[in-house]
Amino acid sequence: MSLSRFIWVMTALWMSAPAGMGAELPPSVPVFVKRYCIECHDADSEKGDRNFKPFLSNPGKATHNEILKEMLDQLNLGEMPPRKKNIARPPDGERRQMVADLGRYLSAVESDKAPSTSVMRRLTRHEYNYTMRDLLGVDTMAADATRLFPEDSRSHGFPNYGPAQALSGHQLQLYMQAARTYLDRALVFGQERPEEQQWTFKPQDLIHTKKNVGTVRYRVISSDGKHLDIGHGQPVDSGPTYPKTFAIRGVPKDGRYRIRVKATAVGRKHPYAAELFRADLSHSLQLGLWHVPGIAFLKKRTSEGRVFVRAFDLADNNPKTYEATVWMPAGSIPFIHWINGIGSTKRPLRTIVERYHPEARRKSQTAVDKLKEAGLPVPKDALVQKVWISDLYKGPRVRVFEMALEGPLHEQWPPRGHQNIAGRETDAAKLNIEKTLVAFAAKAFRRPVKKEEIAHHIRFVQDRVDSGTPSAEALKQGLTAILSSPRFLFIEEGDARRGVRLDDFQLATRLSYALWCSTPDERLLRLAAEGRLLHGPTLRAETERLLKDPRAEAFVHHFTDAWLRLDKIGSMPPGNKQFPAYYRNRLESAMKTETHLFVAHALRLNRPIPEFLNARHSFLNGALARHYGVPDVVGEDFRLVNLPNSARRGGLPGHASILTATANGVETSPVTRGVWVLESLLGTPPSPPPPDVPPIEPDTRGAVTIREQLAKHRHVTACADCHAKIDPWGFALEYFDPIGGLRTHYPGANGRGKGRLIDASSQLPSGEHIRNEADLRRLLATRKAQLTRNLTLKLLLHATGRVPTLRDHEAVNRITKQSLNGNNGFRNLLHAVIASELFKRR
């Protein structure tokens, strides 16, 4: 059984099986087999090499489960018994009952086999980075040493499920290398506090050519050299503007740097026809700021490895200084760009020259050669450039006057990470090796460490020093080993045979990884050492403390992404041609931010769980508001917005992030969206399709609507039962296109113009009719108990790294009931999960 199928089984069972049920074969199964199957599948005929006699002689035996799975698939597919003369076929009702019985039984079998306790799990990639940030004080965003790590495998969205995690020799080596990289960055043995420096870059420093005439296509400098115009804008791929000479070496040291750019927008109001530019110029022009770890990353199409800092809304015709402070590793180069620019200027410029500035016209060499070859006359000065378009151009541009850089700025010396390991000592030779290693190991292993436990590490470093390796180097090697140890890389929760309760340190670790995705801080470890953490009020107070810490942002991001499957965004990117705004306005990151802020808001204010469905508010910035058709929200910053009815938003199913994650970038799929509702909101995932069913081939020409295709699907027996449960939920969201934009029609033939009118109505298996997404949200919001139970299960999976099994049924019900009897608040639910027995046991 595949893992996803297993998790499906686990979750599906919550809704069907009573508590404490073991796997017992329903008596209906052998009866059915005797009635419809045995005639062909007996010892004599063995049709298809299947003989069910042994099964019938002892139906309860576990060894038959494989053959039962096959039966289930065949029944689902409607293939067996075959449609032949003289072969009895079960009536539909009986077949369905059989499918249900078999399914429930096989699920219970799987649940019996599931690990009843947590399985030691590895830190995920993001947990590893947050942990390094807290242990070593390094900025893991700016120069991520884990970039080569293989992606974490996820089970239904969650990357921290132990049994699914893999490890290889290659990855172990990457762990060693990443640890060493971060240690080199954190430790400053033998280094003086670096002096702060200042650099100022004038326009001529930001451009290769001294020419102040040209096409404005990329950059052009004014004739007085006082400013530089950036004339185009393509999101990140090409054309960065950066200090050219400075870029050869970049910043001299690791550290925080203040970057200032003096700039303004010009030409947002211009004399040309509006449709010439592929940008919405009703909003501010924006200056994007990035940095890269080295000059090689400034080459075309090397966007991977560039670090985006932020976008600034530029004032029109009003030079102002825009500022950001960022951590950059030595060698880094900051660069700027017109981030919401008009894309390639080639075509608009050609038209503008033709239409508005004919005096700047000039024929290309190729065009002249073509005339010559055809024997046509070539105008005498065809190749002479009389006036440059740059001198005439009045279109939109970003005008830069100056860029300045200041740093490295160190708040303390030695830096925090160094102090965590070596205190204020910067001479490694003066450190006590044993004490240093024992103290660090305790932090890294998240529990007290006796010196005997790491005697081999201590001896190793000591030996190195004795044989002449410089102390700093020897120590770094020892620390690298500690950070490559399974005691660091794995979250170990002891041995269930000796008891299922976690000890204080294990609990501290669970709590901090649940809420910070990072290592417990000093206070948590101290409380654990004092044996006070397991005490109810302390645990609650600590949960509150952790949630109020900025580090809790990690919970919001990673829990939300796993719960709502936002991790899927980006796996099927929308087409650039079909959805240019998605890239130009950086909608992908904006839509994720919306959902993160929305969930953070619910957590902060303890909002009731149904509000995830029926909220009237959300968090938008200018780009997203435009995408949603919400007026009066402009600029880069996000803010709380009350949604007008006309926007048809509110609640998670209206979030563009989710609507994008559940589409494939080209067209919508009611099936995928339906599955999302069942899985992420209701916690009743449909069973995976039986083998050998061809997927629906979406027809983008609009000749056949997705509704008609799915109707066909629902008429096939093999598909009907499940799709009747899935599709209606998805249909209700059809008013939203593949990137969550509102639409009234499908795209027409060849993706152009309007096609058929959207019809989002459907009937749920329960009989209710829904017309659209508003009905869907209203209906879902009434299913409080189901929503709450599902969220409980998801929170438990995130917090414990374990899939709750049938044995945990009652405990889960208790949490759910407690929430429903109280105010059903999200923060309270999280508290209840953490206070529960399940959180405190393996």
Next chain:
Amino acid sequence: MMTDKLNRRAFLRGAGGALVALPHLNLMAEAPKAAPVPMRMVCVGTNFGFVPKLFFPEETGPNFKAPELIQQLVQHRKSFTIFSGLDHGAEGVGGHGGVHAFLSGILSKNSRGFREKNITIDQKAATHVGAATRYSSMQMTTGSQGGSILSWNAAGVAIPPIRDLRLLFAMLFEATGPRQLSMLKRAHRQQMSILDLVQTDAKLLEKKVGVEDREKLDQYFTSIRSLEKRLTQSTAWLDRPKPKVSYELPSEADEMDFVDRVPLYYNLAALALQTDSTRVITLEFSDLGPNSGGFPVTRGYHQLTHHGKVASYIKELSIIERFHSKQFGLFLDQLAAVREPNGKTLLDNTMSLLGSGMGNASSHSNKNLPLLLAGGGFRHGQHLRHESGKVPAANLFVSMLQRFGMDTDSFNRSTGTLNGLEVA
């Protein structure tokens, strides 16, 4: 005509380099014994592709009439297949910005959602080689700037190719300096001792955890062992002397014109394969460098590719493009001259791919990519046409990876292996 005269000179120069350079090896003593002969892979990519009508034959099947570019290597027509109708679909589109998807089928900017990002076929193959050769793969380029990088790793990061011929030669055949050698060895030793330390930690942990955690710890122990093995192999490479070859690079190799340098890259590639220094090579051709690369052309390479069907442009362009296919053919000559212990030639034991992520530079089209695969033990000698837009070029890569010995049935956006390309 003047062009023709210059043309001949350029070709003589190019060809001459290769003829002189045909390697004389004294490898006999060191030839790997008895071990099964490995499959190799060479991917050659040009930045601007080829003029389609000069590249694709009109007829399909074995009896195609070789167009101008194919004429240049027609001596091997039984040993290669020309593919048409293959490309990367919408994923490879982007004009010049789509060329870097040549060997992956995925644009760098769209790579995030993929488990191995926009990994290219050579890097996938390199993971299969591991530490079995001195270099798991090598990346070469003739140009210094503006090219389109051929090789991308599983993190979606471009692997910068090496232009410097002297450096390539030194990597392959010159002894590593004592300082660098000891530095490399020290790094390996360090990792080995760390593995010892963490193994002790793991054993300690084994006593504390439950039965359900055993599998995870076993994974960790297995990882230690496999990494130890790899480090041992890598260290062994440091101690093993590099192969001796009697081949000499001209002293001014790196300053020579494009037309004179190109044969040298091919020579080094052939030698690297023959000595089993690496089994995976990419070679990129982009800008011609100074002096029009030594070609008798009056316009820039890029400008010529935007020929707008001007006959004189196409004529000049074809001088450059003929050179590319000619040189590739001479490379195949070199491979064919080497007999390997399995009784086959190095040509048979190497999959040599010539192509580009650019389908038609004149219209900036990334459709219908020019692709020619030689050797590798496939049943060749045909022009294999697929219906345009129906079959991802990645399917060809799956077939190649399987032939390379990898147990895989997919690569990036493939939908299967390539129909019509059979193993001989």
